[in-house]
Amino acid sequence: MNRINKKLQEDKKLLSIYFSAGYPSLNDTVSIIQNLEKSGVDMIEIGLPFSDPLADGPTIQASSTQALKNGMTTEILFNQLKDIRKTVSIPLIIMGYFNPILQYGVEAFCKTCQEIGIDGLIIPDLPVDVYNEHYKAIFETYGLINVFLITPQTSVERINFIDSISNGFIYMVSSASVTGSSSGFGEIQTSYFKRIANMNLKNPQIIGFGISNHDTFSQATQYAKGAIIGSAFIKNLTQNGLASISKFVSQILR
Amino acid sequence: MTYNINDKGYYGEFGGAYIPEMLYPNVEELRQNYLKIMAEPSFKKEFDQLLKDYVGRPSPLYFAKRLSDKYNTKIYLKREDLNHTGAHKVNNTIGQILMAKRLGKTRIIAETGAGQHGVATATVCALMGMQCIVYMGEIDIARQAPNVARMKMLGTEVRPALSGSRTLKDATNEAIRDWINNPVDTHYIIGSVVGPHPYPDMVARFQSVVSEEIQWQLKDKEGTTKPNYVIACVGGGSNAAGAFYHYLEDTEVNLIAVEAAGKGIDSGESAATSALGREGIIHGSKTLLMQTNDGQITEPYSISAGLDYPGVGPMHAHLYTSGRAEFISITDDEAMTAGLELSQLEGIIPAIESSHAFAVLAQKKFQPKDIVIMNLSGRGDKDLQNYIDYFKL
Ligand SMILES: Cc1ncc(COP(=O)(O)O)c(C=O)c1O
Numbered sequence: 001m002n003r004i005n006k007k008l009q010e011d012k013k014l015l016s017i018y019f020s021a022g023y024p025s026l027n028d029t030v031s032i033i034q035n036l037e038k039s040g041v042d043m044i045e046i047g048l049p050f051s052d053p054l055a056d057g058p059t060i061q062a063s064s065t066q067a068l069k070n071g072m073t074t075e076i077l078f079n080q081l082k083d084i085r086k087t088v089s090i091p092l093i094i095m096g097y098f099n100p101i102l103q104y105g106v107e108a109f110c111k112t113c114q115e116i117g118i119d120g121l122i123i124p125d126l127p128v129d130v131y132n133e134h135y136k137a138i139f140e141t142y143g144l145i146n147v148f149l150i151t152p153q154t155s156v157e158r159i160n161f162i163d164s165i166s167n168g169f170i171y172m173v174s175s176a177s178v179t180g181s182s183s184g185f186g187e188i189q190t191s192y193f194k195r196i197a198n199m200n201l202k203n204p205q206i207i208g209f210g211i212s213n214h215d216t217f218s219q220a221t222q223y224a225k226g227a228i229i230g231s232a233f234i235k236n237l238t239q240n241g242l243a244s245i246s247k248f249v250s251q252i253l254r
Numbered sequence: 255m256t257y258n259i260n261d262k263g264y265y266g267e268f269g270g271a272y273i274p275e276m277l278y279p280n281v282e283e284l285r286q287n288y289l290k291i292m293a294e295p296s297f298k299k300e301f302d303q304l305l306k307d308y309v310g311r312p313s314p315l316y317f318a319k320r321l322s323d324k325y326n327t328k329i330y331l332k333r334e335d336l337n338h339t340g341a342h343k344v345n346n347t348i349g350q351i352l353m354a355k356r357l358g359k360t361r362i363i364a365e366t367g368a369g370q371h372g373v374a375t376a377t378v379c380a381l382m383g384m385q386c387i388v389y390m391g392e393i394d395i396a397r398q399a400p401n402v403a404r405m406k407m408l409g410t411e412v413r414p415a416l417s418g419s420r421t422l423k424d425a426t427n428e429a430i431r432d433w434i435n436n437p438v439d440t441h442y443i444i445g446s447v448v449g450p451h452p453y454p455d456m457v458a459r460f461q462s463v464v465s466e467e468i469q470w471q472l473k474d475k476e477g478t479t480k481p482n483y484v485i486a487c488v489g490g491g492s493n494a495a496g497a498f499y500h501y502l503e504d505t506e507v508n509l510i511a512v513e514a515a516g517k518g519i520d521s522g523e524s525a526a527t528s529a530l531g532r533e534g535i536i537h538g539s540k541t542l543l544m545q546t547n548d549g550q551i552t553e554p555y556s557i558s559a560g561l562d563y564p565g566v567g568p569m570h571a572h573l574y575t576s577g578r579a580e581f582i583s584i585t586d587d588e589a590m591t592a593g594l595e596l597s598q599l600e601g602i603i604p605a606i607e608s609s610h611a612f613a614v615l616a617q618k619k620f621q622p623k624d625i626v627i628m629n630l631s632g633r634g635d636k637d638l639q640n641y642i643d644y645f646k647l
Contacts, residue, residue: 052418052536053427099535099536103545124274127273151437153278155279158278
């Protein structure tokens with residue numbers, strides 16, 4: 001069974017952390033992942049940096065840009081991760097935009113992911129219909145779970161369709177926004193969270209975008225299986241460095 | 255083979271809508287409605303009326319006698335430079351603002367490089383009393399001060415794009431992010447035949463008035479609707495799409511698309527996408543784009559801010575790979591020389607973008623009987639300082 005599915009069966013709320021690979025320094029990737037696992041994080045999204053991250057706010061843009069300046073490439077990331085399964089056992093997901101994956105070759109990319117022990121992919125600009133028509137079979141061959149996003153604007157019909165073709169979890173974008181906007185959740189968000197929770201979808205939901213601290217994490221996980229923190233984690237890395245990872249995580253989970 | 259869009263939103267293998275789910279409702283709303291709205295008699299009437307009374311269409315098809323003598327062929331200029339706001343861009347912004355109104359949108363966003371599309375958008379927003387925000391790279395804001403001032407005068411807020419390389423592609427990213435953040439009340443007026451489907455097709459249709467007019471104007475003057483050549487510059491490709499549109503399927507008409515070679519194709523400072531690009535995804539469209547081996551989008555260069563884009567619309571990617579259009583790239587120096595020549599032979603100062611198209615005349619041999627249509631996409635007022643600096647006038 002895929003590590004993601006196994007993790008989703010655990011009787012607890014899940015904390016997933018996103019970071020941009022190659023930031024703050026090119027070779028921090030493995031150390032960040034190991035630290036996150038040790039600190040009690042349930043799942044990790046490794047960001048493959050892209051020059052033009054359309055769905056991301058200033059924090060992730062800046063960390064991606066810096067990662068690219070540091071020299072990060074798809075090849076280097078795969079090399080850094082080559083022995084990751086010797087030390088890390090939680091689910092690992094690569095999150096990246098479609099163009100770098102397309103240039104690497106979708107099949108070659110998926111094959112390398114399987115060899116390394118990557119469990120899933122999140123590709124925000126790979127549309128559901130294109131995935132279904134051209135790439136689903138490849139992902140399945142290499143045992144990768146593809147995670148789709150829904151937003152407050154996604155229609156019920158489309159949510160049901162996305163649920164039907166998903167086999168891990170659904171990434172619930174908390175509000176109509178790019179990453180990194182975090183002013184807490186109001187009435188609009190919580191009613192959206194409730195609405196989705198009441199749909200009783202086949203796939204559990206994990207909420208992302210705008211989760212920044214213990215409060216927003218608890219609020220989100222009242223309605224969903226877990227939550228994802230990205231920008232707030234990266235900000236903390238920028239300010240306090242890798243040594244602060246366990247403190248950051250314990251403040252979220254306290 | 256067809257050269258126009260298919261019902262799935264692709265030109266051959268290019269196009270589609272490679273967008274994050276956050277944009278899906280906006281783009282889908284547009285996709286489901288744009289053809290229906292454009293076909294409404296009341297829409298057509300309002301669009302045509304504004305193009306006539308406000309923009310000043312039809313734009314003249316002018317026989318350029320001295321230029322024709324020099325190159326020993328028959329050259330006609332399609333005078334998009336005479337449009338209100340000075341370029342073809344306004345054909346699209348008039349269409350899209352009417353579209354936005356019918357979709358019930360109250361807030362307009364746009365990206366701009368040189369500022370021409372920004373000004374054309376600010377203009378129609380003033381005309382319709384709509385709130386307008388234009389994203390512009392911080393570097394372009396400094397390079398194109400007069401157009402920034404024009405937008406402000408028209409009541410538009412110009413927001414600097416501070417991310418990435420701080421030019422057109424980053425302004426486009428910022429506009430897309432704004433649209434993600436404001437999915438309900440906002441319409442994004444894209445300035446060229448780029449972006450996710452249905453934008454390339456919608457913008458091409460609004461610009462197609464250019465070749466529609468060329469057909470009847472040429473019939474009046476030459477007794478035929480068909481020229482031998484249509485030549486246009488390509489940044490994203492909207493003026494070329496408009497000039498080519500009604501000739502796409504008529505292979506007797508040769509189409510020439512002119513890209514900016516910058517300091518030369520191999521100089522590392524170029525914007526010649528067809529020569530330097532590979533298939534990939536930019537701004538929601540599968541097309542040709544300039545990128546590293548690793549799929550990171552690279553920064554183009556051209557003396558002309560309007561051609562300084564690392565991609566090209568999917569229609570043009572298809573015209574290139576299918577061989578339907580000939581692609582020629584022109585350096586900064588060649589373009590500037592051609593701009594000076596047009597000024598002094600015909601009394602018309604072209605936009606530097608358009609000057610690239612004119613430089614083809616010195617490179618390609620035409621027959622005396624050939625009818626050559628040059629799409630004069632814009633006037634040179636905005637570029638005066640560039641010309642002055644370049645020629646030390
Ligand atoms: C006068 C003029 N011509 C051409 C262009 C290039 O755009 P497109 O290729 O979409 O026509 C621009 C863009 O700013 C322009 O201002």
